[in-house]
Amino acid sequence: MFYDVAMNFVIGTILMVAGAIMIWIPNRIFTGILIASIVFLCINGVVLFIRFVKNKLNKDFFFSILSFAFMFFLMNFRYLPQWILRVNFGGYCILCGFACFVQLVINQIDHIKGNFLNFVFSFVYIFFGFYLLLNPDFHTDLLMRAFGIYFMILGMRYLGDGYEGINPLTKYKWKRKVRITLPAFLCAFVPDAALTSINRYLEDGKPEDLNTYKKDEVVRLKVIVHVGPKGFQKVGHICFAYDDIVYSYGNYDSDSFHLNQTIGDGIFFTVPLEKYIPNMITAENNSIFEYGIYTTSKQNALIEKEIEKIRQNGYRWYTKIEKEDGYDRFSEYEMDYPSRLHYRTGAKLYKVKSGKFHIYWALGDNCASFTDLVLGTLGADVLSIRGIIxxxxxxxxxxxxxxxKNSPIVFRRIYKEWDSE
Incomplete structure (x- = not known):
């Protein structure tokens, strides 16, 4: 834990310094990026060529020539870093605007009110994105200063988190507010990065006890993040368990898949935690990050009220193996996730009747937003100004x-192999 707290101070300081430089001398940032890129490509080209001479591998020679060619290209086209920044950020803005627009359309279909902010963000993101893409004369110094301000705000958040991690007098209280986070495309890689960090920790021969307990409290609410080894599994999935019953939301009906499975009918399932975790570890080859949250009787009442709303707004949906009574022919249904989940754990799946989460959208009403229904009752500040969680x-x-210090999140467990104890 000391290492993690220290890293908050290190990252916060780096972000503050980088932000200040971007604000004070934005034009020199591009020059620094250009020089660093040219030096790196030169060194990389030399190293690859030496490796080619020693090992006679054609791929080393090819990438060495490619590295030198790109180096000379940068030397003759010095505005390339600015072009890359402008085009990539413009594309990112358009993607965020598209995500907000799709959520806006879904909300209209489901007759959900309060869409003004979605409309504003959709318009602003898309307009600014195309403005960057189509305007080569855009003054990138302004963009760099904006990045600098963002970095400094984010840096202050990291420093604040670090201070609260060492100050024993911290009076902990969750408060519902917009939280400044990493960009959405970077957040998508956090679960895989966390798993990679754990794997390196174990490979270095360090102690294998990854579970930490701050307090010996009875915990009724647990949040579970699992991440798989390949493809979309690396982005991770999140759900919660209350009184050891898991509630998980997703896009599970293959007949309703649209837009490369990012849109579909909203479905949640319930399953005992003692069956869910070993199934995810052994059968689905996932790693699990589990956090236990201590809750008061008043908070438990709010959670139970929210869970009851979720249950009342769902109707039983039967998987293919259930509808076709294929329990004795499991191999025919093994490729269908809801079927194998039900077969192995007895999970019961429910489609959302109406309103929010009636339609699943990977960049809007997704598993994280569903979990936020419950954690939001406690004051979790994971609201995103982009609308993407x-x-x-x-x-x-x-x-x-x-x-x-004094956080109600009282334990963390990491499962890489199922332990029955």
């Missing part, structure tokens, strides 16, 4: 809050 956003928040 990913499992990575929540994992980053859970870890930061867990490190703070």
């Amino acid at each position: 990913s499992p990575g956003t929540y994992l980053d928040w859970l870890q930061k809050e867990y490190l703070k």
